[in-house]
Amino acid sequence: MAMIRIAIDCMGGDFGLPVTIPAALAFSDRHPGAELLLVGLADQIEARLAQAKASPAQRERLRIVPATEVVTMDDKVEVALRRKKDSSMRIAAELVRDGQADACVSAGNTGAWMAISRYVLKTLDGIDRPAIAKAIPNQSGGMTVILDLGANVDCTAEHLLQFAIMGSALVSSVGHRERPSVGLLNIGEEAIKGNDVVKQAAELLRRSALNFHGNVEGNDIFKGTVDVVVCDGFVGNIVLKSSEGLAKMLGVFIKEEFKRNLFTLLMGAIATPVLNRFRQRVDPRRYNGAALLGLRGVVIKSHGSADTYAFEWALQDAYDAVESGLLGRTAQTIAQITSVPAGGTEHEAGLEPSSHGDIA
Amino acid sequence: MAMIRIAIDCMGGDFGLPVTIPAALAFSDRHPGAELLLVGLADQIEARLAQAKASPAQRERLRIVPATEVVTMDDKVEVALRRKKDSSMRIAAELVRDGQADACVSAGNTGAWMAISRYVLKTLDGIDRPAIAKAIPNQSGGMTVILDLGANVDCTAEHLLQFAIMGSALVSSVGHRERPSVGLLNIGEEAIKGNDVVKQAAELLRRSALNFHGNVEGNDIFKGTVDVVVCDGFVGNIVLKSSEGLAKMLGVFIKEEFKRNLFTLLMGAIATPVLNRFRQRVDPRRYNGAALLGLRGVVIKSHGSADTYAFEWALQDAYDAVESGLLGRTAQTIAQITSVPAGGTEHEAGLEPSSHGDIA
Incomplete structure (x- = not known):
């Protein structure tokens, strides 16, 4: 397989370089098939690499791509998009657009990253709006992908259908699962429940070629009732x-109980190995990395407060998405859905923005 | 203080009498100031009381109120409301309406309980729609009241303001807290975030006499940032x-870790007292009981799957609401808000349903 090239906005996040550079080095060591493009203020990146004592062997699969500006966590979207045209965020997305990178990752300002990656990369045919998706662990030992997580405040039924398409593509590629099941997040399983948009989305999903399970409730997210939860x-x-x-x-409550007195502290010390295993299992850092789906390129958003360990997981997400052919699978799923379903017309498949103009 | 009289729909919930009767007896024993009206199929209630060996002393503060019909968990709202006019649910609400009980409690079908109690008791002046509220524990050791929990799928900004009023009244009466802080659930703290309804609700809340904290995010519910979270x-x-x-x-994950092997099982056995304390602290049964606010009477909804212990907590909620004068406090809070706020008019205070007709 060809090298997987990931562009990293090294300046983004609450910490920037002190997190992104060590994470990049550690990730690179573990992935001989990855080439990392370190985007940001070149002299500062150089200084960090020197400080981290990056070896010549490590350097071989690292490339510094200079950017002269930095999008801050407080920058308004307009400022980030219109006034900082040489930001590390922007350059990272442009590297993907220009085919120099297969994926890009940033821990910066979510709104800005969303706007910039959308502006630079554009959406895929058949997708009106990108969505933010994340895989979270569920009780059945698997993962549940949930989207959208904040890119779109007001959605039409068609948007929810498109989220279902994108989520299915993510699970079938990265999760290696054929025909992932899709649930529509609602306040009851019955078809009559919910608001108008959700009801119409259920109708579109039912008629689509997706593996639609039906409505799911909040607890189903963690039960693992379906592979993809759409909202x-x-x-x-x-x-x-x-x-x-x-x-x-x-977590705080458990700690408090064990800290109650000397006796409980002792019990806590004894149970430490088990409690640590539990903590590792639910460590949110392991689930860091959300995918901005629906764009013409793999775009990953790391939590702003990510530490080195967490940021590595975001890089891993980018790697996995490229390796598993997420983009191709998404295009393929869109094509399946837009092709005429049994007894329906292309119009009915619900990818025509005008087909349900009555939805607010 | 006068007796607090609670009407109990003894037939409701997944289990009905086997849960409600033992819970009523246990509750009665702990509350000499409570009189319980046991509503339901009289012979069945009698049989259960005999089976539970209710003493004559216990019987003194228990009264059976016969009802010939039962609303099932699957009954449609229309059926429960229109065709079962002698249901235990309906009679329980009517006892409150007729001043024979101070509060009513049911573990039955949420939709039916909502519709029946609203139909029988009517809403308070200034309240368009009742809302379901619940107090859940937060990290700062207190409780956060959150509403609405499902009574109203589509809400206007005025409805959200009314929820804030009702939630504040609940916290100031039952929670004994002066001027509870109110947060509006949103996807970011900034005023520009969120959909139109939420933005307009923030404006109404800002101009109201309530102690409005501003927007809060999902994690603030459990952090305890505010006393009342409105959504x-x-x-x-x-x-x-x-x-x-x-x-x-x-909970399942913790158990799995301790069950991994003999060694971890031993550690689990040693840590049992602490783990049990933790479990008790987060036991959802302790937080059973949601209040249907905005009605001319205290109405409590127990979880349908409540066991005896959980149902007792729902009875406790009813008792506390009456004892703390929830209804009076709600009327008082509504009066405060509808009176002209600084620089505003009654119209601007946002209790006129027509004042923002442009909201969907």
Whole structure:
């Protein structure tokens, strides 16, 4: 297989270079088939590489691509997009557009990364809006992909159908699962539940060639009822963040119980190996890396607060997406859905933005 | 203080009498100031009381109120409301309406309980739609009240304001907290984030006499950033159910880690007292009982799958709401908000349904 080339916005995130460079070096060591394009302020990257004592062998698969500007975590989208045309974020996306990289990764400002990657790379045919997707662990030992996680606040039924297509493509390529099942996030399993957009999306999904399971409820995300859970970005973002908050709270509660007195501290010390295994298993850093789907290129967003270990997982996501042929699979899934389904017309397949103009 | 009289729909929930009667007896024993009205099929209730060997002393504060029909968990709302006019659910609500009970509790079908209690009791002046609220534990050791949890799928900004009023009244009465802080659930703290309804609700809340904190994100629910989190019923229901699912999954994961081998089993046995304390602390049964707010009476919904212990907590919720004067406090809070705020008019205070007719 050819080298997999990943462009990294080395300046992005809460920490920037102190996280991205060590993560890049560690990732590179573990992946001889990867070439990393380190995008950012060249002298600072050089200094970090020197500080990290990168060996000549390591350097062989690293390339510095200079960028003179940096998008900050507080930059407004307009500023990032219109006024910082030589930002590390922008250059990273342009490397993918120009075929010099297969994927790009940033831990920077989500809104800016979304806008820039969309502006530079454009959406795939048949996709109106990109969506943010993430795989989270479920109770059945697998992973559930959920999208959209915040790129689109107001969605039409067609958008939700498109998210289902993109999520299915992600699971069938990266997750190596044929015909992934898709659930529509709702407040009840019955078809009559939910708002108008969700009801119409269910109808589109039912008529599509996707493996539509039907409505799912909040608890199904973690039960592993389906491979892909589809919702609008408002709901998805709130579900994701509330889950992060709950997991954190439960972690604090466990710690507090073991810290209650000398006796419980002792029990905690004894149980440490097991508790550590549990912590590792649910460590959110392991699930770092969300995919910006629907673009003409693999784009990964790392959590802004990612440390080196977490950022490596975001690089891994980029690598896996390229290796498993995510883009090709997405285009293929779109083609399947837009082709005439049993008893339907192309119009009915729901990829025509005008087909349901009555949806707000 | 006068007796607190609670009407119990003894037939509701996944289990009905085998749960509600023992719970009622246990609750009654712990609360000499409570009188319980046991509503349902009289002979069956009698049989259960005999089976539970209810003493004459216990019987003194229990009264059977016969109802000849039962709303099932699968009954459609229309059937429950229009065709079962002598259901235990309906009679329980009517006892409150007629002043024979101070509160009513059911573990039955949520949609039916909502519709029946609303039909029988009507909404308070200034409240268009009742909402479902629940207090859940947060990281700062307190409780966060979140509403709506599913009564209202599509909400206007005015509805969200009304939820904020009801939630504030709940916290200030039951939670004994003056001027509870209110957060509006959104996908970012910045005022520009979110959909139109949320943005307009923020504006209404900012101008109201409530203690509005501003936008909050999903993780703030469990952080305890504010006392009351307001959202529409679609989002609230999904957040609640996904949190239940996540908590369950983490419980399964911990168990799995301790069951890995003999060594970890031993560690688990040693740590049992601490793990049990943790489990008790996060036991969802302790947080059973959601309040149907905005009605002219205290109405509590227990989880359908509640066991005896959980159902007792729902009865406790009813008792606390009456004892703390929830209804009076709600009316008082509504009056405060509808009175002209600084620089505003009654119209601007946002309780006129027509004031923002442009919201879908």
